[in-house]
Amino acid sequence: MFGMTYKKIIGAVDIGTSKVSVLVGEVDKGGLTIIGEGQSTSMGVVKGGVVDFTKVSDATHAAMNAAEKSAGVVMEEVYLSQTGGHVQGFANQGSVPIGAQDGVVSKADIRQAMENAKRKELPDGRLYIHHVLNGYLLDARSVESPLAMRGEHLDVAYWHVHGDETQIGNGVHVINGYGLDVKDIILSSIASGSIIASKEEKDSGVLVVDIGRGTTDYVLYRNGRVQRTGVLRVGGDHFTNDLSIGLRVNYRHAERLKRDYGKAVAERSDGKDKVWLFGDYTIGDRQIPQKAIVQILKARADELFAILKKELSPVLGPDALAGGVLLTGGGSRLPGMEDSARRALGMEARASNCPDWVRQDLRQPEYATVIGLLYYGMSAQGSPDAQGRGGNIISRVTGFFR
Amino acid sequence: MIFNSQRSKETQARSWRLIPQTSKRRTVTPIARKRMLMFYLKATGGIVAVAVMTTSITAAVLYWRSHEVNIALGGPSVPVSGFTFETNGFLDGRWASEHLSLPVGTPIMDVDIYKLRDAALSYGQVESAVVSRLFPDKLGISVKERAPVLRARIPAAGGGTRDVFIAADGTVYHGFNYSVELRRSVPFVDGVRFQRKGGRIVPLEHMEVAAALVKVARTRYPDIYKDWRVVDYSRFDAEPGARTSVLTVRTSGGGEIRFAPGDFEAQLRDLADVFAYNGVRGEKSFRKIDLSYEDPVVLFASGSTAVRRSWGGR
Numbered sequence: 023m024f025g026m027t028y029k030k031i032i033g034a035v036d037i038g039t040s041k042v043s044v045l046v047g048e049v050d051k052g053g054l055t056i057i058g059e060g061q062s063t064s065m066g067v068v069k070g071g072v073v074d075f076t077k078v079s080d081a082t083h084a085a086m087n088a089a090e091k092s093a094g095v096v097m098e099e100v101y102l103s104q105t106g107g108h109v110q111g112f113a114n115q116g117s118v119p120i121g122a123q124d125g126v127v128s129k130a131d132i133r134q135a136m137e138n139a140k141r142k143e144l145p146d147g148r149l150y151i152h153h154v155l156n157g158y159l160l161d162a163r164s165v166e167s168p169l170a171m172r173g174e175h176l177d178v179a180y181w182h183v184h185g186d187e188t189q190i191g192n193g194v195h196v197i198n199g200y201g202l203d204v205k206d207i208i209l210s211s212i213a214s215g216s217i218i219a220s221k222e223e224k225d226s227g228v229l230v231v232d233i234g235r236g237t238t239d240y241v242l243y244r245n246g247r248v249q250r251t252g253v254l255r256v257g258g259d260h261f262t263n264d265l266s267i268g269l270r271v272n273y274r275h276a277e278r279l280k281r282d283y284g285k286a287v288a289e290r291s292d293g294k295d296k297v298w299l300f301g302d303y304t305i306g307d308r309q310i311p312q313k314a315i316v317q318i319l320k321a322r323a324d325e326l327f328a329i330l331k332k333e334l335s336p337v338l339g340p341d342a343l344a345g346g347v348l349l350t351g352g353g354s355r356l357p358g359m360e361d362s363a364r365r366a367l368g369m370e371a372r373a374s375n376c377p378d379w380v381r382q383d384l385r386q387p388e389y390a391t392v393i394g395l396l397y398y399g400m401s402a403q404g405s406p407d408a409q410g411r412g413g414n415i416i417s418r419v420t421g422f423f424r
Numbered sequence: 425m426i427f428n429s430q431r432s433k434e435t436q437a438r439s440w441r442l443i444p445q446t447s448k449r450r451t452v453t454p455i456a457r458k459r460m461l462m463f464y465l466k467a468t469g470g471i472v473a474v475a476v477m478t479t480s481i482t483a484a485v486l487y488w489r490s491h492e493v494n495i496a497l498g499g500p501s502v503p504v505s506g507f508t509f510e511t512n513g514f515l516d517g518r519w520a521s522e523h524l525s526l527p528v529g530t531p532i533m534d535v536d537i538y539k540l541r542d543a544a545l546s547y548g549q550v551e552s553a554v555v556s557r558l559f560p561d562k563l564g565i566s567v568k569e570r571a572p573v574l575r576a577r578i579p580a581a582g583g584g585t586r587d588v589f590i591a592a593d594g595t596v597y598h599g600f601n602y603s604v605e606l607r608r609s610v611p612f613v614d615g616v617r618f619q620r621k622g623g624r625i626v627p628l629e630h631m632e633v634a635a636a637l638v639k640v641a642r643t644r645y646p647d648i649y650k651d652w653r654v655v656d657y658s659r660f661d662a663e664p665g666a667r668t669s670v671l672t673v674r675t676s677g678g679g680e681i682r683f684a685p686g687d688f689e690a691q692l693r694d695l696a697d698v699f700a701y702n703g704v705r706g707e708k709s710f711r712k713i714d715l716s717y718e719d720p721v722v723l724f725a726s727g728s729t730a731v732r733r734s735w736g737g738r
Contacts, residue, residue, distance in 0.1 A: 158679070201460050
């Protein structure tokens with residue numbers, strides 16, 4: 023009546039092992055504008071899993087509050103990332119014979135095949151997070167879209183992602199404690215991949231590896247679709263722990279040595295260069311060859327990519343991906359990680375940041391997941407049903423009191 | 425969706441969406457408590473403000489009108505580098521490029537997507553169209569095409585003739601990218617008048633009747649349908665309850681089949697029975713089959729006498 027425009031304030035929350043990142047975005051007909059951000063150091067999260075609910079709530083609510091303050095508005099709904107060693111996936115197909123006499127595939131056939139694929143029961147305590155469409159097979163031929171094509175048998179392939187009910191519930195209830203509902207949960211790797219990899223790279227095949235502090239998340243794209251996802255229980259913390267044990271220094275000093283002198287590949291000069299172990303020149307401080315640090319970190323990096331290669335070998339096969347490997351996440355900042363990945367996986371690897379249209383200060387690899395979440399949220403707002411709900415003034419008012 | 429990810433609430437297996445979000449199991453931190461308190465205060469303030477506004481509504485409206493401003497919201501806008509095109513039919517990217525004059529190079533936020541959608545809809549073959557911005561730099565065009573029910577041969581502007589197609593809603597259009605096989609499989613229409621208005625052919629009326637007949641025949645009785653050459657509207661009367669209204673189908677063998685406008689399933693079932701029965705008797709050709717009566721009436725080509733047989737009726 024008054025020419026009101028559709029507008030929604032959405033939040034993206036990434037509860038990581040090292041930090042909680044929150045972005046607030048304003049979605050309207052013109053697109054997405056990031057209007058607020060908040061970050062807090064994470065507590066109570068180990069390897070992506072919640073181990074202390076209260077501490078996680080404190081850290082998350084602090085970051086959400088900071089983000090709302092910087093935006094000057096309150097969030098209406100939240101998109102939450104999900105990672106952790108409990109997250110697993112499996113491939114499954116749904117099949118259906120074509121019902122029509124003339125063999126033309128209808129929407130009902132496709133819907134039925136999709137539902138058949140999603141019907142597989144999980145063990146107790148497990149919940150589905152995603153059903154990722156992998157593609158269609160019409161009479162065993164791969165097709166982009168089977169609708170209105172002729173055939174006898176339709177298969178729809180999915181990659182199903184599921185996780186531990188308690189762990190997923192913990193994340194949801196942390197957000198609920200702030201007075202908001204979780205609109206959707208998105209796997210961290212899918213969120214990162216959606217923003218890091220371009221459409222061309224996804225079409226030609228690309229592996230996005232997000233090295234976080236507690237876990238390493240990966241997503242493999244082929245033919246423009248998510249083909250595999252996974253979470254490795256290895257992250258930046260393991261590199262630091264290795265240094266701490268190997269050099270017999272505490273975690274804080276090990277983290278400093280990793281940040282200041284760490285590399286994942288050995289160079290000739292490393293043997294000559296010496297670094298101070300504690301760096302404060304106090305009694306007990308001594309010089310050690312940089313080579314010692316590099317050797318420890320290199321071994322861990324090689325192991326990380328070797329595990330990744332083993333996990334992906336059933337789907338990767340002998341062919342390298344044309345799009346190569348894109349490294350992101352805080353762990354990818356360690357110099358030499360690209361070389362290590364290139365050697366272990368046998369394909370081109372490079373560090374990758376968010377695209378140029380993302381604000382300069384948010385292009386760091388640590389933000390890839392949370393920006394991907396927001397991007398997902400914006401896309402979800404574009405769907406007709408979401409717009410229908412969003413435009414309802416009653417739901418906005420009732421949402422205000424939640 | 426950007427992830428090609430499908431979530432379904434109808435999924436029978438357990439999804440994370442089963443987690444109750446109104447659960448008592450919440451840890452409300454001081455920060456969250458403060459936020460909720462602020463919410464209630466703001467809500468109270470809002471109610472008070474509404475009450476004040478109600479009492480001074482006239483003045484407020486006058487004030488609002490006199491201070492109306494346009495607020496321009498700016499944001500990063502990248503030039504359009506390309507587009508994606510999806511259809512359920514035969515149009516393609518070449519058509520989109522030629523017909524829609526896609527504004528490649530224009531900042532994505534400056535593109536009038538509604539104008540593009542209207543341009544797509546102005547093409548008769550397009551039934552519905554959705555144009556979307558695919559950030560950061562692409563446009564997405566998704567169209568649903570009309571399906572051809574009948575075709576007609578009409579005079580072309582530059583002399584000669586050309587084929588046009590008629591959809592179920594009567595829209596007359598050129599079949600872009602239609603294959604020769606598809607064109608040949610569509611029967612001609614007869615007994616209708618084409619009229620032009622504003623340089624376009626006015627949609628034909630009552631085409632939904634032929635569409636229903638053709639749909640049943642094409643999907644359920646393809647062996648019968650493949651011989652259909654013309655659907656004739658000459659004897660069709662749209663008046664409700666008209667006694668003599670029939671659609672006449674002329675076949676490649678020179679035969680004629682008459683259908684009453686309704687319950688085509690039953691009439692085609694009778695027709696299939698007639699063919700099956702005659703096939704057994706060796707009487708393969710016919711001059712006329714009238715299915716508009718309760719029992720089909722068949723006039724065989726073998727004799728000059730009309731033969732009436734009953735196949736049990738409908």
